[in-house]
Amino acid sequence: MRFHDPDGNRYGIPTYPLRLAPTGLATRRQLRARGLRPGGQEIAAQLMWRHSRGIAVAYLYRLELALPVRPMTPARWRAHDAMMRARRTCPECRRDVGYVLRTSIGTCEPCDTTTTTSALAAA
Template sequence: MRFYDPTGERFGIPTYPLRLAPEGLATRRQLRAKGLRPGGQDIAAQLMWPRRGGTGTAYLYQVDRARPVRPMTPGRWRAHAAMMLARRTCPCCGRDAGYVIPTSRGHCTGCPLS
């Protein structure tokens, strides 16, 4: 197997092919689905798989050392709302478009300045 290196001799850290990581290791996304976060721990291993134009990589963390996700405080909710409002506000006409304005377009679809 091309990406199987459980000792880390070839890649520097233990490496496994996709879907063959041992129990007790999870990616950030898998941790988040369980309500956890890495919590400052170092990368325990990595997953690697072939993809067009190169190699895909995902880092793995130990589930037993993960910490609970920090709850959203009222201040964080306000900051999140302000950030989303900025993404919905058209820079040309200044109106709230009601949706996130694509950066490729640069303005809302109903903008009279377009």
């Protein structure tokens, strides 16, 4: 098996193929699904597998060292709302458009000149 390196000799840390990690280890997503977070612990191991764009890696953390997810306080909710409001505000017309602006365009749809120009060219 190409990605089976439990001693970490080849890749520097213990490495396992996809779906073959030992029990007691979990990815960030798996921790989050259990209501946990890594809590500052070091990466214990990694998963590696072939992906269409090359080799993919997912880091594994020890379940026994994981901490509970911090609850959302009113201050954290306010900070989150402010961050999302900034992502929804068009820099051209300064309106909250109600959706997150696409970074490829950078403005709301009414202010976007590329779609109006391409729509006119297509007509």
